[in-house]
Amino acid sequence: MQRYFIEKKQINNNIITITGDDVHHIKTVMRMRINEKVLVCDEEKTYLCSILNITNTVEVEILETLDDNVEMDINVTVAHGLVRREKMEEVVRRLVELGCYSYIPVNMTRSVVKHKEINIERLNKIIKEASEQSQRNKLMKISEVINFNDLLKMIDSYDLVLFAHTLYKDQVNLFTEIKNKCKNILVIVGPEGGFDDKEVEKLIKYSNLKPVSLGKRILRTETAPLYIMSVLGFLGEQYDN
Ligand code: SAM
Numbered sequence: 081m082q083r084y085f086i087e088k089k090q091i092n093n094n095i096i097t098i099t100g101d102d103v104h105h106i107k108t109v110m111r112m113r114i115n116e117k118v119l120v121c122d123e124e125k126t127y128l129c130s131i132l133n134i135t136n137t138v139e140v141e142i143l144e145t146l147d148d149n150v151e152m153d154i155n156v157t158v159a160h161g162l163v164r165r166e167k168m169e170e171v172v173r174r175l176v177e178l179g180c181y182s183y184i185p186v187n188m189t190r191s192v193v194k195h196k197e198i199n200i201e202r203l204n205k206i207i208k209e210a211s212e213q214s215q216r217n218k219l220m221k222i223s224e225v226i227n228f229n230d231l232l233k234m235i236d237s238y239d240l241v242l243f244a245h246t247l248y249k250d251q252v253n254l255f256t257e258i259k260n261k262c263k264n265i266l267v268i269v270g271p272e273g274g275f276d277d278k279e280v281e282k283l284i285k286y287s288n289l290k291p292v293s294l295g296k297r298i299l300r301t302e303t304a305p306l307y308i309m310s311v312l313g314f315l316g317e318q319y320d321n
Pocket of ligand 1: 244245246247268269270271272273274275292293294295296297298299300301304
């Protein structure tokens with residue numbers, strides 16, 4: 081069933097008013113009619129609703145509040161060296177599907193892309209679309225582009241930081257780390273050219289940071305976050321079941 085994200089302020093008693101691009105989607109793309117059912121989510125609860133009225137907004141009536149949490153137990157944040165716009169859009173879309181909690185684009189020494197090429201508003205639209213498609217309960221968060229030094233300031237606030245670096249020999253075992261039941265994990269992935277030596281020197285000083293291997297082959301920067309998110313999803317969800 082089609083899902084739409086709304087803000088709490090759009091709920092009035094048991095009526096929800098859907099506005100913006102979702103109205104076009106309901107009317108023109110899905111060609112929905114009065115009484116058809118949709119799922120509406122305010123990031124806390126999901127409501128099964130019936131369409132009451134379609135004009136330049138869509139009014140729906142709440143029929144039932146559902147208990148449908150598909151979010152991961154761990155919050156995984158991916159800090160990613162800046163990549164080209166189209167690549168970033170694709171990475172963001174896939175990370176939403178894989179259950180990622182938050183994405184932070186980081187300007188690193190070897191990033192070839194400029195800040196101003198990144199359109200956060202467009203990325204937020206992609207996140208909303210992908211979250212609706214993958215039936216998530218929460219929208220993945222995305223921050224403005226930050227500098228490498230700002231990333232360093234955040235590291236202490238995570239239980240575990242997985243540093244994906246191709247040149248490390250003594251990497252940790254992801255399986256063991258995830259079994260330690262961390263709640264907030266930060267994953268750091270370099271840009272196309274990888275990390276600069278000074279960045280590596282600064283990162284490895286943090287005691288909660290563990291260098292990890294993503295296998296024997298070198299992955300593209302747009303593949304690496306998806307690989308690690310899939311492994312974390314498997315270890316945290318599938319393997320536990
Ligand atoms: N020549 C660069 C290097 O060796 O660092 C290649 C960078 S790779 C295209 C981009 C990023 O993906 C890396 O900085 C790292 O974060 C991640 N990555 C790719 N393959 C990896 C692997 N096998 N193990 C760990 N990290 C990997």
